[in-house]
Amino acid sequence: MSRGNRLRLGSPDKRPLLRWGSLILLAGAAAARHGWAAEPAPPSASAPPSTSMQEVVVSQHDRAFSQRSVQVPQGGSIRFDNDDDFTHQVFVQSPGMSYESDEQQPGQSIRVRFPKAGSFDVQCHIHPKMHLRVIVK
Amino acid sequence: MRTLLTAILLGCTAGTPARCANSLYDQLGAAPGVHRIVDATLRRYYADPRLHDDFDNINQVWLQPRFETFICHVTDGPCQYRGRSMAASHRGLHITQARFNAVVEDLQDGMDDAGVPFRLQNRLLARLAPMERDIVTR
Amino acid sequence: MNFLHAGSVPGMIVVTALALAGLTRPANAQESGRLLATSGVTEVEGAGGGGLAPWALITGYGTRDAIGATAHGTFVGLSDFGLAAAGASIGLYDRLELSYSHDWFDTGAAGGRLGLGRGYQFNLNVAGAKLRLVGDAVYDQDSWLPEISVGTQFKAADEHAVLKAVGASSPDGVDFYIAATKLFLAESLLVNATVRATKANQFGLLGFGGDRDNGYSAEFEGSAALLLTRRLAVGAEFRSKPDNLRFAGEGDAYDIFGAFFLNKHLSATLAYVDLGRIARQGDQRGWYLSLQAGF
Numbered sequence: 001m002s003r004g005n006r007l008r009l010g011s012p013d014k015r016p017l018l019r020w021g022s023l024i025l026l027a028g029a030a031a032a033r034h035g036w037a038a039e040p041a042p043p044s045a046s047a048p049p050s051t052s053m054q055e056v057v058v059s060q061h062d063r064a065f066s067q068r069s070v071q072v073p074q075g076g077s078i079r080f081d082n083d084d085d086f087t088h089q090v091f092v093q094s095p096g097m098s099y100e101s102d103e104q105q106p107g108q109s110i111r112v113r114f115p116k117a118g119s120f121d122v123q124c125h126i127h128p129k130m131h132l133r134v135i136v137k
Numbered sequence: 138m139r140t141l142l143t144a145i146l147l148g149c150t151a152g153t154p155a156r157c158a159n160s161l162y163d164q165l166g167a168a169p170g171v172h173r174i175v176d177a178t179l180r181r182y183y184a185d186p187r188l189h190d191d192f193d194n195i196n197q198v199w200l201q202p203r204f205e206t207f208i209c210h211v212t213d214g215p216c217q218y219r220g221r222s223m224a225a226s227h228r229g230l231h232i233t234q235a236r237f238n239a240v241v242e243d244l245q246d247g248m249d250d251a252g253v254p255f256r257l258q259n260r261l262l263a264r265l266a267p268m269e270r271d272i273v274t275r
Numbered sequence: 276m277n278f279l280h281a282g283s284v285p286g287m288i289v290v291t292a293l294a295l296a297g298l299t300r301p302a303n304a305q306e307s308g309r310l311l312a313t314s315g316v317t318e319v320e321g322a323g324g325g326g327l328a329p330w331a332l333i334t335g336y337g338t339r340d341a342i343g344a345t346a347h348g349t350f351v352g353l354s355d356f357g358l359a360a361a362g363a364s365i366g367l368y369d370r371l372e373l374s375y376s377h378d379w380f381d382t383g384a385a386g387g388r389l390g391l392g393r394g395y396q397f398n399l400n401v402a403g404a405k406l407r408l409v410g411d412a413v414y415d416q417d418s419w420l421p422e423i424s425v426g427t428q429f430k431a432a433d434e435h436a437v438l439k440a441v442g443a444s445s446p447d448g449v450d451f452y453i454a455a456t457k458l459f460l461a462e463s464l465l466v467n468a469t470v471r472a473t474k475a476n477q478f479g480l481l482g483f484g485g486d487r488d489n490g491y492s493a494e495f496e497g498s499a500a501l502l503l504t505r506r507l508a509v510g511a512e513f514r515s516k517p518d519n520l521r522f523a524g525e526g527d528a529y530d531i532f533g534a535f536f537l538n539k540h541l542s543a544t545l546a547y548v549d550l551g552r553i554a555r556q557g558d559q560r561g562w563y564l565s566l567q568a569g570f
Contacts (some may be wrong), residue, residue, distance in 0.1 A: 062229075063194050085229025087221070129194040234338040238310055245505065255504050256463045263461035267417040275340070 059083045069133035078114040082106050094120045162214030175205045177246030187239040211264045224271040230263045296318045298442040309336040312536045313413050316544045316567050317347035320401045321362040321376025326546050327514045328496035330467045331424035331456035335366030336569050338541045342367050343521045353559035357381035363390050372405040380480040398479045403428040412458040430479035443482025443521045444489050448474045469496040476519055485519030508534045526551025542567045
């Protein structure tokens with residue numbers, strides 16, 4: 001499991017986006033769960049073996065992502081490991097991708113697939129200062 | 138144990154359930170009352186410079202309903218609190234006694250804003266005070 | 276009663292300085308970590324507590340990680356006498372309290388009647404230490420365990436010749452006490468019980484031990500206070516005292532008080548006290564005013 005540097009992430013103000021994002025997410029949540037976004041891993045088990053060779057691992061620690069940005073090949077996925085003392089969650093609200101995970105307890109992992117190319121902002125609904133820029137090529 | 142004593146003194150035992158309707162939750166105004174208290178209190182937490190490091194990275198939309206459920210639960214209201222323990226949920230914040238007391242003071246001010254009488258405020262504080270030893274880790 | 280006596284002027288200066296210190300601080304300067312009104316006030320011998328009795332609470336608003344200091348000035352106007360006290364104390368990490376108080380006892384007109392001269396003054400120095408053993412009065416709401424502290428007060432009186440003449444065995448003495456304080460927060464009620472081993476005559480102002488009784492006696496002090504608002508508490512206290520001197524009987528002391536906590540830097544206590552018989556002048560009753568500043 002790779003651990004990136006813990007960076008203090010500066011974040012553009014995403015609050016108006018969040019309000020719209022919440023509406024879109026609520027409408028699209030069910031679709032997103034059954035669609036191309038991944039399902040959260042079972043609570044006590046470690047993440048199941050990767051279905052893709054190109055998996056990036058990002059850690060959640062100290063209420064921040066371990067990296068400010070990450071590159072993923074199209075169709076690849078990111079595994080988010082909660083290495084923190086706090087409950088986290090992962091959501092993406094961008095044109096072209098909409099995803100919302102369940103709450104992620106400390107020690108839990110969540111895998112998110114990125115089937116579309118583009119640039120996406122991954123956030124945590126609980127901790128608004130958490131941002132991860134994902135560049136999918 | 139003191140709750141049991143009070144219950145007996147008020148004649149509020151299993152034999153006389155009718156008189157037991159007045160839980161602390163009810164006295165605080167039930168759901169609307171708790172909402173008023175939590176709303177006013179969170180407003181203060183988010184504006185308190187002493188608590189900036191604790192609240193500047195937590196979403197109020199996420200926190201508020203959980204805080205209300207928690208207050209409902211500790212005041213014998215009809216709520217199931219499914220969150221983590223006070224110790225577990227605060228461990229990573231390294232709360233000092235001074236910051237804990239700032240939170241209590243802001244809660245007192247929030248209850249003032251919500252019009253809760255002083256002696257009734259103390260009944261809620263009495264339920265929360267023992268959590269200090271679980272929440273304060275520094 | 277004459278408080279313009281030279282010895283009282285330093286006291287008045289201290290009290291005025293305290294009041295200014297408390298009033299010039301912004302009312303919402305919340306640098307101190309503890310909750311308002313949770314350290315009590317200062318009793319006549321300088322220890323943190325009520326007006327007449329030391330409590331288990333450690334003085335000041337310092338938390339377990341900090342140090343808090345307080346200064347106090349007290350005036351008591353009795354039927355025939357005047358009593359004043361001024362001093363300072365430090366609370367360390369909510370564990371140890373060190374205090375100092377200087378007490379003045381002005382005999383006023385009674386001084387003349389006692390053959391000492393009008394306005395004759397006795398002085399008492401008290402150095403105190405208190406150690407919290409167990410418990411936390413504020414946070415332990417789920418337990419019957421009170422906050423318990425043990426303390427000692429080293430006292431030295433002056434006017435040795437007069438003390439000897441009234442039958443006191445010694446001008447200095449040491450008191451030992453154990454105090455248990457419990458805050459029943461759900462009832463907004465604080466109670467305290469203190470047991471003290473002492474030989475002091477009139478708190479020590481008239482020396483220690485005497486020709487009637489020269490041993491240590493166990494005395495009881497109790498306080499009860501009702502919190503009415505965040506800033507106001509009212510209550511009552513009782514303090515029993517030894518009766519060691521044949522020259523004059525000594526009685527128990529009572530008071531009813533109101534304590535007002537303006538902010539963490541200033542509080543004022545007003546009480547009506549009955550200190551019992553003093554020096555054959557009858558029951559001494561009157562008003563008590565104390566100001567305490569915290570830093």
